[in-house]
Amino acid sequence: xxxxxHPFTPQEPSLLELGTAPEEPCLRADAARxxxxxxxAAARLIAExxxxxxxxxxxxxxxxxxxxxxxxxxxxxTGLLMALLDHSGxxxxxxxxGGPPPLGPGAPPLERLRAFGIAVxxxxxxxxxxxxxxxxxxxxxxSHPALQALRTHVTxxxxxIVPDADCELLAQTLLASxxxxxxxxxxxxxxxxxxxxxxxxxxxxxxxTRTDPPA
Amino acid sequence: xxxxxHPFTPQEPSLLELGTAPEEPCLRADAARxxxxxxxAAARLIAExxxxxxxxxxxxxxxxxxxxxxxxxxxxxTGLLMALLDHSGxxxxxxxxGGPPPLGPGAPPLERLRAFGIAVxxxxxxxxxxxxxxxxxxxxxxSHPALQALRTHVTxxxxxIVPDADCELLAQTLLASxxxxxxxxxxxxxxxxxxxxxxxxxxxxxxxTRTDPPA
DNA sequence: TTACGATCCGGACCAAGGTCCGTTTAACTT
DNA sequence: AAGTTAAACGGACCTTGGTCCGGATCGTAA
Numbered sequence: 415x416x417x418x419x420h421p422f423t424p425q426e427p428s429l430l431e432l433g434t435a436p437e438e439p440c441l442r443a444d445a446a447r448x449x450x451x452x453x454x455a456a457a458r459l460i461a462e463x464x465x466x467x468x469x470x471x472x473x474x475x476x477x478x479x480x481x482x483x484x485x486x487x488x489x490x491x492t493g494l495l496m497a498l499l500d501h502s503g504x505x506x507x508x509x510x511x512g513g514p515p516p517l518g519p520g521a522p523p524l525e526r527l528r529a530f531g532i533a534v535x536x537x538x539x540x541x542x543x544x545x546x547x548x549x550x551x552x553x554x555x556x557s558h559p560a561l562q563a564l565r566t567h568v569t570x571x572x573x574x575i576v577p578d579a580d581c582e583l584l585a586q587t588l589l590a591s592x593x594x595x596x597x598x599x600x601x602x603x604x605x606x607x608x609x610x611x612x613x614x615x616x617x618x619x620x621x622x623t624r625t626d627p628p629a
Numbered sequence: 630x631x632x633x634x635h636p637f638t639p640q641e642p643s644l645l646e647l648g649t650a651p652e653e654p655c656l657r658a659d660a661a662r663x664x665x666x667x668x669x670a671a672a673r674l675i676a677e678x679x680x681x682x683x684x685x686x687x688x689x690x691x692x693x694x695x696x697x698x699x700x701x702x703x704x705x706x707t708g709l710l711m712a713l714l715d716h717s718g719x720x721x722x723x724x725x726x727g728g729p730p731p732l733g734p735g736a737p738p739l740e741r742l743r744a745f746g747i748a749v750x751x752x753x754x755x756x757x758x759x760x761x762x763x764x765x766x767x768x769x770x771x772s773h774p775a776l777q778a779l780r781t782h783v784t785x786x787x788x789x790i791v792p793d794a795d796c797e798l799l800a801q802t803l804l805a806s807x808x809x810x811x812x813x814x815x816x817x818x819x820x821x822x823x824x825x826x827x828x829x830x831x832x833x834x835x836x837x838t839r840t841d842p843p844a
Numbered sequence: 845t846t847a848c849g850a851t852c853c854g855g856a857c858c859a860a861g862g863t864c865c866g867t868t869t870a871a872c873t874t
Numbered sequence: 875a876a877g878t879t880a881a882a883c884g885g886a887c888c889t890t891g892g893t894c895c896g897g898a899t900c901g902t903a904a
Contacts, residue, residue, distance in 0.1 A: 442851060442900060470891065480854030485892065492766055496773065503775035510782055523789040524838060530783065531807060531830040538809040539816065539823060545809035549766055551707055552810035557818065558711060560718035567725055568745065574738040579836075583806075583829035586815070590805035591798075592746060594753040594760035595767035600801070601754065603772065608754060614798035615746040621794075621837050623739060657870055660882060685861065695884030700862065702882095 449487050451477040456498060465547040468495070495548035499541065506537055565589055575623045584622060591618060664702050666692040671709060680762040683710070710763035714756065721752055780804055790838045799837060806833060 441449065455476035459467050470491055474481045488494040515521035516529040538545060546552055555561060565585050572581040572588075590596075592615070600606045656664065670691035674682050685706055689696045703709040730736035731744040753760060761767055770776060780800050787796040787803075805811075807830070815821045 444899065445852060448853085469889090471889095474854090481892090482855070482894080483853060486852075491891065492769065500775060503778075507775065507778050523786045524834070527783065527786045527790070527803075527834055527838070528831055530779075530786070531803070531834065532827055534779070534807045535812065535823065535826055535830060538807065538812045542809060542813050542817075546813055549770060549810060551764055552767075553814050553818070554707065555764060556811065556814040560715060560722065563718075563722050564745075564749070568742065571738045571742045571745070575742070580825070580829050580832065583815075583821075583826070584833070586811065587802065587806040587829075587833055588746070590808065590811060591802040592749045592753065593805065594757065595764060596771065596801065596805060597750065597753045598757050598761060599768050599771040600798075602757075603768070608750065610795070611750055611798070612747055614795050614802075615750060616743055617795065618799070618802055618837075619739070619742050619746065621839065622833075623742070624836065624839055657881060659870065663882085684859090686859095689884090695882095696861095696886095697863080697865095697884055698882075706861070 445487070448477065448479050448483055451479060452484055452487065452494070453497060456494060460498075460544070465495075465543050468547070470494075492548055495544060499544060499548060502537065502541060506533060509533065561589070572623070576625050578625075588618070588622065591615070660702070663692065663694050663698055666694060667699060667702060667709070668712060671713060675713075675759070680710075680758050683762075685709075707763050710759060714759055714763060717752060717756065721748060724748070776804070787838070791840055803833070803837065806830070 452473060456468055456473050459472055459476060468491075470484050471481055473494070474484045477484075484494065488497055510517045510526070510530055510533070512518055516525045517533055518526075521529070565582075568585040568588055569581045572579065572584055576584075597611065600611060601608065667688060671683055671688050674687060674691060683706075685699050686696055688709070689699045692699075699709065703712055725732045725741070725745055725748070727733055731740045732748055733741075736744070780797075783800040783803055784796045787794065787799055791799070812826065815826060816823065
């Protein structure tokens with residue numbers, strides 16, 4: 415894998431200010447320097463050997479730094495990848511918070527929402543390799559036979575209810591809202607009661623299948 | 630972690646018929662025997678030490694089998710966990726394919742769809758530990774600050790458009806349909822063009838925000 | 845400038861996932 | 875019953891993520 419041209423080619427001159435330690439108040443001089451070095455090295459490795467080439471040891475070596483330093487700074491491999499991702503993340507964030515319409519303020523909410531989704535869509539389509547590397551195994555869940563069965567079933571039901579819609583993709587969305595990881599996050603980490611999730615599901619189904627656009 | 634009672638307590642006597650090699654046509658006698666042994670051992674390990682205790686070597690040892698055998702049979706750790714999950718997966722599948730209404734055939738599609746989501750919801754809520762273990766890192770993505778910003782933004786927009794709805798959860802759903810891994814799956818593995826995704830997003834937004842009296 | 849404490853660095857070390865290949869064995873043939 | 879072959883087995887071996895702690899450095903205060 416990854417012998418084709420990689421989407422992540424650092425053209426920005428000021429890669430050093432990439433992710434200026436958001437949460438950590440102040441970093442000791444050497445720590446900050448090493449952090450920058452590491453991010454630069456990681457970006458270079460990605461450009462040269464693809465995401466697979468970003469081994470913690472390789473990054474450490476390329477940055478002329480000890481392996482332990484990488485882990486102390488970024489926690490783990492995922493943390494490092496996330497830090498790299500943070501850059502474009504903040505870009506998009508700035509765009510819809512203060513940029514020009516229709517993404518930024520000024521346009522009506524509905525229009526902004528449309529533009530938002532499309533922006534995310536295309537941004538994701540670029541950094542796929544990196545995005546996926548930060549979430550190992552992330553795509554296998556979609557091809558799991560059991561899930562495919564669920565999807566087929568939901569698609570079939572949708573076809574009977576809203577024949578005109580893109581039922582495959584609608585089914586994907588519905589199933590995405592039932593993702594175990596999401597449920598875990600909502601109930602365990604955010605403390606939402608199951609009843610609320612249940613109500614939200616029923617409401618979502620109602621909205622999605624409401625079939626009366628009088629044009 | 631995982632010192633509390635584990636949700637996965639094998640009470641079923643016939644654990645051996647758990648996942649009877651769905652795709653692989655026929656398994657050699659010894660292979661089938663070892664497969665069963667491995668699944669049994671894995672289930673026991675989970676019950677005793679939680680999912681974290683399910684080390685490939687531990688499973689192999691407990692099943693009195695070589696490590697290589699585990700990998701040949703299940704591919705990797707995720708594969709093994711998936712195989713364990715398959716059981717309840719097939720159960721649910723049978724329920725909505727041939728079970729009694731409202732889940733099974735007999736009820737109107739809309740009602741079945743509602744019941745379906747709720748069933749998945751509660752099933753997921755049980756096997757969380759296992760589900761999550763099969764998708765390492767799966768829940769970290771939700772707490773990532775960049776994603777939180779997106780969510781806040783979408784929630785805010787939704788509040789302006791459909792103030793009566795549960796906008797937080799609606800936002801979660803919308804964002805879930807923009808998940809990078811999902812986009813990758815749809816475009817790369819299923820070959821859908823971006824234009825279709827874009828259209829689906831616009832349609833989804835329209836459906837979700839359609840604000841006409843259901844009553 | 846010196847002294848000192850907090851912070852950081854480095855790389856040896858460990859555990860666990862994943863690979864490889866020579867050996868064994870089940871299933872089928874004659 | 876013996877032979878043949880494709881498949882399965884086992885466990886040594888490699889890689890890589892992650893931990894640990896003695897020693898080096900930075901920032902600061904005197």
